[in-house]
Amino acid sequence: MSAAGAKPVAGERARPGGAGLPEPLVRFSEVSCGYDGAPVLSDVDLAVPRGAFMGIVGPSGAGKTTLLRAIVGAVPRVEGRITVDGRPVGHRATSGVGWVPQLETVDWNFPATVREVVLMGRWAEHPWRAWASADDRRRVDALLDRLGIGGLAGRHIRELSGGQQQRVFLARALISDPPLLLLDEPTSGVDLKTRDDILHLLADLNADGITILLTTHELNTVAAHLPWVVCVNGRVIAEGDPDDIFTSDILGRTYGADLRVVRQDGVVLVADAAPHRLRDALRHRHGDVEHAHHEHDPHHHLAAGATASEADDLAADHEHLP
Amino acid sequence: MTFVSEPLAFEFFRQGLLASGLVGALCGMLGVYIVLRRMSYIGHGLSHSVFGGAVVGYVLALNFYLAAGIWGFLSALAINATARRRRIGADAAIGIVTTASFAVGVALISKTRSFTRNFEAALFGNILGVTTIDLVVVGVVTVAVAAFIVLFYKRLLFVTFDPEVAPIYGVNIGLVDTLFALAMAATIVASINVVGVTLIAATLVIPSTSARLLTDSFGRMIGISTVIGALSGIVGMYLSYWLDVSSGATIVLLEASVFLACLILTSMTRRRPSWVSQPIPTLARERPADDFE
Numbered sequence A: 001m002s003a004a005g006a007k008p009v010a011g012e013r014a015r016p017g018g019a020g021l022p023e024p025l026v027r028f029s030e031v032s033c034g035y036d037g038a039p040v041l042s043d044v045d046l047a048v049p050r051g052a053f054m055g056i057v058g059p060s061g062a063g064k065t066t067l068l069r070a071i072v073g074a075v076p077r078v079e080g081r082i083t084v085d086g087r088p089v090g091h092r093a094t095s096g097v098g099w100v101p102q103l104e105t106v107d108w109n110f111p112a113t114v115r116e117v118v119l120m121g122r123w124a125e126h127p128w129r130a131w132a133s134a135d136d137r138r139r140v141d142a143l144l145d146r147l148g149i150g151g152l153a154g155r156h157i158r159e160l161s162g163g164q165q166q167r168v169f170l171a172r173a174l175i176s177d178p179p180l181l182l183l184d185e186p187t188s189g190v191d192l193k194t195r196d197d198i199l200h201l202l203a204d205l206n207a208d209g210i211t212i213l214l215t216t217h218e219l220n221t222v223a224a225h226l227p228w229v230v231c232v233n234g235r236v237i238a239e240g241d242p243d244d245i246f247t248s249d250i251l252g253r254t255y256g257a258d259l260r261v262v263r264q265d266g267v268v269l270v271a272d273a274a275p276h277r278l279r280d281a282l283r284h285r286h287g288d289v290e291h292a293h294h295e296h297d298p299h300h301h302l303a304a305g306a307t308a309s310e311a312d313d314l315a316a317d318h319e320h321l322p
Numbered sequence B: 001m002t003f004v005s006e007p008l009a010f011e012f013f014r015q016g017l018l019a020s021g022l023v024g025a026l027c028g029m030l031g032v033y034i035v036l037r038r039m040s041y042i043g044h045g046l047s048h049s050v051f052g053g054a055v056v057g058y059v060l061a062l063n064f065y066l067a068a069g070i071w072g073f074l075s076a077l078a079i080n081a082t083a084r085r086r087r088i089g090a091d092a093a094i095g096i097v098t099t100a101s102f103a104v105g106v107a108l109i110s111k112t113r114s115f116t117r118n119f120e121a122a123l124f125g126n127i128l129g130v131t132t133i134d135l136v137v138v139g140v141v142t143v144a145v146a147a148f149i150v151l152f153y154k155r156l157l158f159v160t161f162d163p164e165v166a167p168i169y170g171v172n173i174g175l176v177d178t179l180f181a182l183a184m185a186a187t188i189v190a191s192i193n194v195v196g197v198t199l200i201a202a203t204l205v206i207p208s209t210s211a212r213l214l215t216d217s218f219g220r221m222i223g224i225s226t227v228i229g230a231l232s233g234i235v236g237m238y239l240s241y242w243l244d245v246s247s248g249a250t251i252v253l254l255e256a257s258v259f260l261a262c263l264i265l266t267s268m269t270r271r272r273p274s275w276v277s278q279p280i281p282t283l284a285r286e287r288p289a290d291d292f293e
Helices: A064-071 A114-120 A134-146 A162-174 A192-207 A248-255 A274-285 A308-319 B002-008 B011-036 B040-059 B064-084 B090-111 B113-124 B132-151 B153-161 B173-195 B200-214 B218-243 B247-268
Strands: A026-034 A041-048 A053-057 A077-084 A097-100 A180-184 A211-215 A228-232 A236-240 A259-264 A267-272
Touching: A026 A064, A041 A064, A041 A236, A053 A064, A053 A192, A064 A077, A064 A180, A064 A211, A064 A228, A097 A162, A114 A134, A114 A162, A114 B153, A134 A162, A162 A180, A162 A192, A180 A192, A192 A211, A228 A248, A236 A248, A248 A259, B002 B011, B002 B218, B011 B040, B011 B132, B011 B153, B011 B173, B011 B200, B011 B218, B011 B247, B040 B064, B040 B090, B040 B113, B040 B173, B040 B200, B064 B090, B064 B173, B132 B153, B132 B173, B153 B173, B173 B200, B173 B247, B200 B218, B200 B247, B218 B247
Parallel strands: A053 A211, A053 A228, A097 A180, A180 A211
Antiparallel strands: A026 A041, A026 A077, A228 A236, A259 A267
16 A cells, blocks of 8 residues: 655655755765775765654665765765765764764663763863863763753763663763764664653754754654655665555565555554465465455555564554544 | 881892882783773783794894784784784784794794793893893883873773774774873883783783773773782782792782672672662653554
8 A cells, every 4th residue: 555646755855844945954966875895885875864863764774874974974885975064974073963872782781871971072172181170071961961861970880771871871962962863873772751752852853953863664653654764775765754665565665565544533553465475375384364464454464574573562552543 | 017028128129129010010000901892811912922022033133022022913913914804803813913922932042042041031031130121110100001091991982892883973983092002012012021921811801801800980990900919919029929929910819709709708798889889760751652653
């Protein structure tokens, strides 16, 4: 089931907010980039307006993280032109950008308190001074309060819950008041409640004027709720409102898989058709002639690229539908 | 007071005491970064590499510190460069560069057997033979490394904790790594006469590992490790004098005893220092889970 009239597909993409807006905060112009060997991303044209809240989706190895890293000058081979706030990105760090890494990459046994981690994001303010100033400490305390983890500054990072740990790294990214926040799979490996907390927090930050780009594998529980999504697989396949671009065609081209899109009462659900075919094949092999189709029953679908918990969430969400 | 004052009557002991205290503090301080960057093996390997440089310097009639220092610095850079190649792990890179370098020294010694004794001191330490020049070198290196750690504290912390993200925030990782390699080489060269090539790795690793058991804060870990190193150097020298045992070995055994004590202490208290024992408050901001759109 595909969305009729999906306007923004590759080659004829509409930009968030439409034409006539001021210069976007981030612009990719005919960019191909990568590391050693073949480029990871090719022919990328993308504009990220100020104040956008944008998700980047695609299969593993599609170039989602590379797209973010290119914005901060952390990709060695770049052809074309990338600008942030009108300034070209080189091979040096881009100023005014906060970066939140995947939590899976963090060494949780490293001896670092919450305050020490957050202050890393402010190292360039007084690079030669080893100790934190009173102003630094006030800023950290105020930011931790704002993010809902006030009072944890002296804690070791391992002692916190998943949501609190994610907020610590958000605080490190925000401590220098960047206008642009980049997050690499911020909801990966966290439970449902933590994921919702993080998304609400990001929505609040976005409402405060911070432009947000995040990568995610979670189509139904994260990407489908974002105002704008970019589908990537070596290049930009499509971008737009998920209501428009989450179609079987576009997602099929993005993931290289047979995906079905279920729409019911304004809710978009992406489901992988493969389990159906597997089930049917197994039933056929075992002489079961019943081939019931459950195209509109999300309990019988697994979300594309989703974890088991996301599939459970999907079913749980549907139980609340009228 | 005899335990403390009697050995101080001897100049060699006073110089040795000062040198061992400084080397203990120096290795304790730098060792924190070496342990946290999972480079413990590099201290062992680099000291062997420096030995090769010292022998080459001797053969070419160069100053010991100059030859060993340059050799050690180049070895550290070579290890860094080799380790960056994705197909070769850092441990293998250290093994290749340092053993080859050590082998150069052994080959030259076996070829020219006339100066074997000088290098026994380098291998096993000779703190009783510490000269004023040695002491000055140890002092200068200690001050220089301490200045590096203070001035680059934030960058070193960031690079050690999060080497992938630090460059994104503008940290010049190449500069930090190069200066760190220089600091390591200088530390090892300055420490050779005190603890010897074979025991330097222990003075780099044990105090910082003990400190890690006692704290979860990076800043405190550096302070505790430096104090453990300095005190082990000083007390170890006294024990060495009174027990008539090799000073380098005594210092390392004392550090190992401190580590064992820390291990037992933290195991008994379930590794929870008092300053992090308060309960963690719940999130101040709770939002319903179903209103995000």
